[in-house]
Amino acid sequence: MTMNIEQYINILNKTDFKNLYDNDFFLTWEKTDDELKAIFTMADALRHLRENNISTRAFDSGLGISIFRDNSTRTRFSFASACNLLGLEVQDFDEGKSQVAHGETFRETANMISFMADVIGIRDDKYIGKGNKYMHDFADFVRQGHDDGVLEQRPTLVNLQCDIDHPTQCMADMLHIIHEFGGVENLKGKKLAMSWAYSPSYGKPLSVPQGVIGLMTRFGMDVVLAHPEGYEVMSDVEEVAKKNAAASGGTFTKTNNMAEAFKDADIVYPKSWAPFAAMETRTEMYGRGDMAGIDKLEKELLEHNKENINWQCTEELMKTTKNGKALYLHCLPADITGVSCETGEVDASVFDRYRDPLYKEASFKPYIIASMILMSKIKNPQEFLQNCVKRDLKRWMK
Amino acid sequence: MTMNIEQYINILNKTDFKNLYDNDFFLTWEKTDDELKAIFTMADALRHLRENNISTRAFDSGLGISIFRDNSTRTRFSFASACNLLGLEVQDFDEGKSQVAHGETFRETANMISFMADVIGIRDDKYIGKGNKYMHDFADFVRQGHDDGVLEQRPTLVNLQCDIDHPTQCMADMLHIIHEFGGVENLKGKKLAMSWAYSPSYGKPLSVPQGVIGLMTRFGMDVVLAHPEGYEVMSDVEEVAKKNAAASGGTFTKTNNMAEAFKDADIVYPKSWAPFAAMETRTEMYGRGDMAGIDKLEKELLEHNKENINWQCTEELMKTTKNGKALYLHCLPADITGVSCETGEVDASVFDRYRDPLYKEASFKPYIIASMILMSKIKNPQEFLQNCVKRDLKRWMK
Amino acid sequence: MTMNIEQYINILNKTDFKNLYDNDFFLTWEKTDDELKAIFTMADALRHLRENNISTRAFDSGLGISIFRDNSTRTRFSFASACNLLGLEVQDFDEGKSQVAHGETFRETANMISFMADVIGIRDDKYIGKGNKYMHDFADFVRQGHDDGVLEQRPTLVNLQCDIDHPTQCMADMLHIIHEFGGVENLKGKKLAMSWAYSPSYGKPLSVPQGVIGLMTRFGMDVVLAHPEGYEVMSDVEEVAKKNAAASGGTFTKTNNMAEAFKDADIVYPKSWAPFAAMETRTEMYGRGDMAGIDKLEKELLEHNKENINWQCTEELMKTTKNGKALYLHCLPADITGVSCETGEVDASVFDRYRDPLYKEASFKPYIIASMILMSKIKNPQEFLQNCVKRDLKRWMK
Incomplete structure (x- = not known):
């Protein structure tokens, strides 16, 4: 190109x-x-x-x-x-x-x-x-x-x-998609799943999922945001995503079912983040210097995460994507099962297969x-x- | 210019x-x-x-x-x-x-x-x-x-x-003065007050007041050094200031009265510093590793500072300067009353009014x-x- | 040149x-x-x-x-x-x-x-x-x-x-030698002593002595490696040195006698290092997180070093070199007796005399x-x- x-x-x-x-x-x-x-x-x-x-x-x-x-x-x-x-x-x-x-x-x-x-x-x-x-x-x-x-x-x-938002990351992700699909004109109707994924390390910012739905709804794609209950992102950004989708001729939908999001997806972006409400509580605690409260909150959230340990980007799930070959995205570093943690966001074999495209994604x-x-x-x-x-x-x- | x-x-x-x-x-x-x-x-x-x-x-x-x-x-x-x-x-x-x-x-x-x-x-x-x-x-x-x-x-x-000395600071201060007054030739007979001012944070070096009197006495100005008793600067530098003043057709005087220094001043430089004698003691203590002694000394000096809490650059004092509009100088950051500390070197309203010139001073x-x-x-x-x-x-x- | x-x-x-x-x-x-x-x-x-x-x-x-x-x-x-x-x-x-x-x-x-x-x-x-x-x-x-x-x-x-190896150091050392001797062609038959020397600070890497014998045996010189028993370097590198010497028409020999190494040497490189075996043990301990073991080992090694405290580059020893004027090398910083430690690798007067060439050596x-x-x-x-x-x-x- x-x-x-x-x-x-x-x-x-x-x-x-x-x-x-x-x-x-x-x-x-x-x-x-x-x-x-x-x-x-x-x-x-x-x-x-x-x-x-x-x-x-x-x-x-x-x-x-x-x-x-x-x-x-x-x-x-x-x-x-x-x-x-x-x-x-x-x-x-x-x-x-x-x-x-x-x-x-x-x-x-x-x-x-x-x-x-x-x-x-x-x-x-x-x-x-x-x-x-x-x-x-x-x-x-x-x-x-x-x-x-x-x-x-x-x-x-x-x-x-x-x-x-994380605009430099999401713009790099997007430019990667554009190159992989051979141009913006080929993105109309493509399905992109921005999905929460399990991680044993708490506290990841919301700026990536928010940045993704705020940007990638502008190219006529069908963008699905998937996460367990309680892991909502900022509602303002969801509003942005809805308007973008309407304007670009695409769609923006939400689900609490990872499998539904991955089904026939052309692009998947499985990644952990913290619940918005918890992030707000954490900010208030930080504001009043309640470090003990933050420690306690983080432990609770790790427990909360564990309830959703099945939210993983597995080989099985990847097989359900379009031709079993959705483009896998991540902002890196990923929590890779059996590599960087016991159980994480993605299977090692999935990550391995996409290493080259992932590195190229980052190179933008x-x-x-x-x-x-x-x-x-x-x-x-x-x-x-x-x-x-x-x-x-x-x-x-x- | x-x-x-x-x-x-x-x-x-x-x-x-x-x-x-x-x-x-x-x-x-x-x-x-x-x-x-x-x-x-x-x-x-x-x-x-x-x-x-x-x-x-x-x-x-x-x-x-x-x-x-x-x-x-x-x-x-x-x-x-x-x-x-x-x-x-x-x-x-x-x-x-x-x-x-x-x-x-x-x-x-x-x-x-x-x-x-x-x-x-x-x-x-x-x-x-x-x-x-x-x-x-x-x-x-x-x-x-x-x-x-x-x-x-x-x-x-x-x-x-x-x-x-702090030559890069004082040369920048001086170049700022030159620009504000439209040239060195306009400085003859102008009154500059280098004054101690109260600060709740101890231990500021003497290099700025020394640098100021060592440099600014060279342009025919009437330079006044004001400080409470005990806050003397190095006597060698005072000698330099005297010789400079004589050579440049200006004057160098000292006072223990801040108001006297500010009266009809064209330029004021109110700033805290530590007493020379204390700095010497501190150096000796440091030399023999007497950290407990240094801690004790710092506490004593804060108490000492408090005795001179009325040495502040207030609106009232500024009104007594030439047409109430002396050029206010500071090497930054200043201890601003009600902003960066409870009581400090300068009133917030004075600092605010001079923010632009202060930033320009630094820009040199x-x-x-x-x-x-x-x-x-x-x-x-x-x-x-x-x-x-x-x-x-x-x-x-x- | x-x-x-x-x-x-x-x-x-x-x-x-x-x-x-x-x-x-x-x-x-x-x-x-x-x-x-x-x-x-x-x-x-x-x-x-x-x-x-x-x-x-x-x-x-x-x-x-x-x-x-x-x-x-x-x-x-x-x-x-x-x-x-x-x-x-x-x-x-x-x-x-x-x-x-x-x-x-x-x-x-x-x-x-x-x-x-x-x-x-x-x-x-x-x-x-x-x-x-x-x-x-x-x-x-x-x-x-x-x-x-x-x-x-x-x-x-x-x-x-x-x-x-420490190739940038040893290449700089070598270029210094080449300049000091007026060209590679003048190095044939010159004697270089790479010798262990006493230091009160343990744990110095082996890369310099190894790098020196691995490089300097390539120019037809007679390279002697001297160290107390137990301070062996990697045997692989000794093999390299032997082959190099054979190929270049020089020699590579070993001794446990510092005086023998210095005798008639044209170039001396007295420097402390840790015994290879200890380095290996240390690496294993580090691998299993045995920090207490490392501490204990370091203390033992300092004691071990002390048994060889007479391995110093003294004025007396320097006199035994070629015309008493061997080129003294060091990668710096050196442990200088009476300057940077009580007893170290080299006499202060020897180091002082060679300061200029040492700094030039580093400048390459x-x-x-x-x-x-x-x-x-x-x-x-x-x-x-x-x-x-x-x-x-x-x-x-x-």
């Missing part, structure tokens, strides 16, 4: 993405279809250029600031790779907890680290109602700083996972992030692509 | 800064007026070029090594930004305490991390009589290494705060550091500026 | 190094004489270019990933310097212990951090039978990832010290690493060198 650079430019020429420029990326459903298409197109174009050893440097100097308020390996390296690909140097901000305890200091810190920052990437996914808000505050503070003449440039923000993330950065920083990306080819700067003198 | 690049070059042409080349920056009063003027001019020129999207890359490869022996956010990011602006990659040296316990190993370490280092930035501000010495030792070791043919280039040193630091680096590494900075314009390399393909 | 760039190119033209391309560097004895010669030559050429302020940038973007499973200062900075010299940005992977506990996750992690990685540098030297294997697994996983189309480029691996490491990277990434290094000169890109606008 690789095209020459003119073809990417032609797609961009027919796409309205002007509002991406000088803007932040919080949630996929805040962006138009055209804007998402532009980001996918630029991600493919950047990969195409890199594969052809053509430098995509857009910055001669400048910083990409990363703030990880939760552990991360692959997103950290994806953000670092994306920045490096464009010529930005990553500087990690390891905030002391006390330093941002007060609103005043947070506004100050946001500006103090941004004097030469072109982009800020933030992961803050652990507490309901907090992460997305933190990102908005940060973006507001630095926009203000720029408006007031404090910052010479406005650093734009990329959401590297919040409590609501650096390009999605780079594309998000570029589309927010460069007014005329078509001209940029043209220049990359014209200036003949090799990525690597091999 | 922005000029075109020729005007910056013209100023440099009339300024004698040849001793900055291949040299370290420890204390502002070790530099001539012309040398400081050259650093201010280059800082402005670098900012001008960056604002006009012109790359100021001076290095195609090379490392900037940072050693922070005390916590830091804004100086860390300022140093990283400055290095990045010039094309150097920052590599942080996180020294194990034991590794530099012996002089032998310290000399070795200094050389071992410097094989490809062009500049070293060090913060070491906690112990009287130690920080500046540590920097000199480091600089001596690597100069020796270069002379002996071990290091192909001599890494020059930038003092990112020692026990005596990366450029001051970049200028210090550049003037020590480039023999003909005028030619460098000319080349930056001529080569037409954009900072960013926006 | 500096040559012009054509002379380096001429040497490369006559050398067969095609198997270095797209290949990993694990052990020196897995490489041919020509391949080592090519790496030495490129290291010298890179240094020559840098000394002449000519940029050796080979990458416009790309990451160098470092994984340090043991503490490091000089190797860490050498790797960072080497990457920076070639245009790669270093990204350190600080693995959580649990994340690579399972083979599955290790394969995954290797690929997840390598999407834009051109080179991986790993130090893993603490456990016999583990470090080299870990590196091979990593290299296999990413080669597989590249073959499967997951990774667009194959990151090649540089062994920054394993349980068997960044160039050796850069050369290893370059020879594995660039098919036609002669053309690369030619281009570096032709394109006239300065390392630094001084």
Whole structure:
């Protein structure tokens, strides 16, 4: 599906993405279809250029600031790779907890680290109602700083996972689907099952299932969300999914039956997450410093999970999918039965068979992030692509 | 006050800064007026070029090594930004305490991390009589290494705060003043109050007040140092301030009365610091590992601070300054009453009103550091500026 | 001994190094004489270019990933310097212990951090039978990832010290010897003593003595390995040394007498290490989590070391070397009697006299690493060198 650079430019020429420029990326459903298409197109174009050893440097100097308020390996390296690909140097901000305890200091810190920052990437996914808000505050503070003449440039923000959405992950997942099915036009009527799956490790954020139903309902697919009772996701996001499905000519349905979701599915995404209500309780407990309460809650939830131990992506279940060959997705790392845990989300043989596609799925993330950065920083990306080819700067003198 | 690049070059042409080349920056009063003027001019020129999207890359490869022996956010990011602006990659040296316990190993370490280092930035501000010495030792070791043919280039040193001076902070503060007052020529006879202020958090270094009186007495201003009894700064630095004032046609006076210092002041810099004598005791205690003694001392000093709780930069006090509108300075973060602490250095409403200028004050630091680096590494900075314009390399393909 | 760039190119033209391309560097004895010669030559050429302020940038973007499973200062900075010299940005992977506990996750992690990685540098030297294997697994996983189309480029691996060899150290040591003796051709018949020496700090890896006898027996020298009984190194490596010596026209002998080894030696390398058998026991204990056993073992070994406290590189011993002026080598840091410990590997006066050459010895490491990277990434290094000169890109606008 690789095209020459003119073809990417032609797609961009027919796409309205002007509002991406000088803007932040919080949630996929805040962006138009055209804007998402532009980001996918630029991600493919950047990969195409890199594969052809053509430098995509857009910055001669400048910083990409990363703030990880939760552990991360692959997103950290994806953000670092994306920045490096464009010529930005990553500087990690390891905030002391006390330093941002007060609103005043947070506004100050946001500006103090941004004097030469072109982009800020933030992961803050652990507490309901907090992460997305933190990102908005940060973006507001630095926009203000720029408006007031404090910052010479406005650093734009990329959401590297919040409590609501995980846009860089889900956009990478989606670009993988598009490539696997040979184009968006082939997705109409395809069935995608976003299903809860058993895990012995509690507390996984809801941002992936929410991000998946909030994004993948926009391409005319039949998206099914499956989970045991009690494992609901945010109702606001379900509303988004319903509207998306209606607008795209697809469907969005829910079930408490994993087998029903997998039946004849073209794509399956079995993955554990914590119940929304528990996440809310946890956030309140955290707010009042009730760590003993959190410990107790986590134990209860592990017990709760166990009641649904049969929610596993087994070989048997995979056989019930379309031709027994649904595309298996996961954001990684997965809880693999007999490998990373005794009993987990997926059978080892299923995971093994899909290892290559899973790794490829992950490989889109650096390009999605780079594309998000570029589309927010460069007014005329078509001209940029043209220049990359014209200036003949090799990525690597091999 | 922005000029075109020729005007910056013209100023440099009339300024004698040849001793900055291949040299370290420890204390502002070790530099001539012309040398400081050259650093201010280059800082402005670098900012001008960056604002006009012109790359100021001076290095195609090379490392900037940072050693922070005390916590830091804004100086860390300022140093990283400055290095990045010039094309150097920052590599942080996180020294194990034991590794530099012996002089032998310290000399070795200094050389071992410097094989490809062009500049070293060090913060070491906690112990009287130690920080500046540590920097000199480091600089001596690597100069020796270069002379002996071990290091192909001599890494020059930038003092990112020692026990005596905080030159990158005070130079940034000063450049802010120069811009706010429309030029150095407008500073003659202006009154600047460097005043102690109450803080509930003990132990702040003396390097800022010392750096301020050591630098700001050089521009013909009337500099007043105000503090409660017992909060003296190093007498050597007071001597420097006196000589500077005499030479520049200004004055340097002291008072134990905050109101007197603020009366009709054009510029105020209210900030907490620890008493010099206590800092010395603390250093001795640290030297003999008397951590219990240090704890006890810190508690006593907090009590001592409380006796001077009325030393606050209030709205009332601000009204007594020149037209009630003195320029309020702070190195940040400030202890803001009712915001970051119950009672602190400054009223929230005063701080709020000056937030923009305060952030701008801080924004000069990366450029001051970049200028210090550049003037020590480039023999003909005028030619460098000319080349930056001529080569037409954009900072960013926006 | 500096040559012009054509002379380096001429040497490369006559050398067969095609198997270095797209290949990993694990052990020196897995490489041919020509391949080592090519790496030495490129290291010298890179240094020559840098000394002449000519940029050796080979990458416009790309990451160098470092994984340090043991503490490091000089190797860490050498790797960072080497990457920076070639245009790669270093990204350190600080693995959580649990994340690579399972083979599955290790394969995954290797690929997840390598999407834009051109080179991986790993130090893993603490456990016999583990470090080299870990590196091979990593290299296999990413080669597989590249073959499967997951990774667009194959990151090649540089062994920054394993349980068997320390090739970047020993190659730097060797290049230092070559320079000190004015060329490889002058080494025939020279005597090199690799000797155990007393240290009060236990547990030093065997990779340096093994690396030294495995490499330095290839140049026609008379290499003597001296150690007290019980301090044997891996017998496999001794076999390598014997074969090397036979092939190069030199000798490889062993002795339990330090004085015998030093007698008339042209080069001495006195350094502490742990007995192989103890290292093996330690690895087994570690494998079954027997930390108390390890503690006990370490204490026994310190006692064992003490029985050989007379194995010191003293002034008296140095006098017995060739003209009393053998070249003293050490990988640093050394345990210096009266400086970094009460009684250690070497007299302070001996160490002092050789400080300059020791620092120079260390200064070759960044160039050796850069050369290893370059020879594995660039098919036609002669053309690369030619281009570096032709394109006239300065390392630094001084």
